Amino acid sequence: MAKKKDRVKSEGVALDMTPMIDVVFQLIIFFVVTLKQEDILSHLDAMAPSPDSKAAPAEKIEMLTIDIYNAKAQGGEGFLVNKTPVSYRQLDSEIKRAARNNKSSTVLLRCTKDSPHSLLVKALDLCNKYGMTNLAIFSL
Amino acid sequence: MAKKKRKTEGGVDLDMTPMIDVVFQLIIFFVVTLKTADTINPDIELEYGKNGPQLKADEYKIPPVTIEVKRYKRPTDFLKKAGRPTGRIISINGSVMSLDQLRAMLRQIASRRGTNFPLLIRADKDAPHEDVRAVMNVCNEIGIWQVSFLAMIKPGDSSKK
Numbered sequence: 001m002a003k004k005k006d007r008v009k010s011e012g013v014a015l016d017m018t019p020m021i022d023v024v025f026q027l028i029i030f031f032v033v034t035l036k037q038e039d040i041l042s043h044l045d046a047m048a049p050s051p052d053s054k055a056a057p058a059e060k061i062e063m064l065t066i067d068i069y070n071a072k073a074q075g076g077e078g079f080l081v082n083k084t085p086v087s088y089r090q091l092d093s094e095i096k097r098a099a100r101n102n103k104s105s106t107v108l109l110r111c112t113k114d115s116p117h118s119l120l121v122k123a124l125d126l127c128n129k130y131g132m133t134n135l136a137i138f139s140l
Numbered sequence: 141m142a143k144k145k146r147k148t149e150g151g152v153d154l155d156m157t158p159m160i161d162v163v164f165q166l167i168i169f170f171v172v173t174l175k176t177a178d179t180i181n182p183d184i185e186l187e188y189g190k191n192g193p194q195l196k197a198d199e200y201k202i203p204p205v206t207i208e209v210k211r212y213k214r215p216t217d218f219l220k221k222a223g224r225p226t227g228r229i230i231s232i233n234g235s236v237m238s239l240d241q242l243r244a245m246l247r248q249i250a251s252r253r254g255t256n257f258p259l260l261i262r263a264d265k266d267a268p269h270e271d272v273r274a275v276m277n278v279c280n281e282i283g284i285w286q287v288s289f290l291a292m293i294k295p296g297d298s299s300k301k
Contacts, residue, residue, distance in 0.1 A: 042192030043288035111269040118187035118265030129191035
């Protein structure tokens with residue numbers, strides 16, 4: 001009697017770790033395989049939200065015109081400010097200066113058909129950096 | 141002696157529990173991973189735009205529509221699967237469509253939800269402006285005015301390809 005009781009008790013207490021280790025390994029593999037870090041994205045507004053644009057006041061218009069073209073075909077970095085070619089860094093300071101004057105002045109972005117989208121995004125990104133919100137994108 | 145016999149019997153018995161555990165885990169794994177595959181065009185590489193406002197999951201009250209634009213120069217797996225030639229490829233959630241189909245689809249969404257929904261353009265960095273403009277023109281036509289371009293603040297693992 002004493003023997004039987006002893007055996008049962010000791011068997012019940014001993015935990016079999018094998019299935020738990022199996023499951024833990026599976027979970028580790030699951031997370032290693034599925035953990036694909038997503039890109040952190042930003043959104044750059046292309047069209048200004050103006051459902052009541054007819055009521056927009058026609059004040060004196062200050063405008064910064066940026067031309068964007070295909071740099072691969074024509075050389076340079078793909079940006080023109082007032083028809084002079086500028087580098088990305090010069091464009092940064094041009095927009096900075098315009099923003100210091102008046103943040104609500106219009107930035108006119110004129111893109112040629114074959115200009116890569118990346119340059120437009122770069123220019124929009126700079127406008128966002130300095131808080132220029134009045135954007136107009138034109139296509140040539 | 142009788143005790144010993146019991147022990148050997150236990151060794152022969154196959155315990156099915158871990159195997160069933162593992163099989164269930166595998167089933168869950170495949171159910172979870174299969175659902176998320178192929179929801180975007182995997183070939184699109186976004187330009188960096190670290191100064192833009194970060195896109196968050198709960199940013200919009202109305203769920204946005206994302207349009208993918210890319211100009212293909214050589215065929216890829218995605219293109220072969222869609223059965224399309226190289227050139228301008230417009231897609232929504234990885235399903236390729238023509239400009240007319242896009243127009244019809246956006247019209248349909250607009251008639252159901254109004255034109256007051258955000259639209260995100262996920263254009264490849266090398267996509268020529270005319271392709272993006274074509275999509276923007278369709279939006280203009282229908283009267284969708286909340287149009288934004290997507291850019292990348294920080295690349296995840298998926299962009300290393």
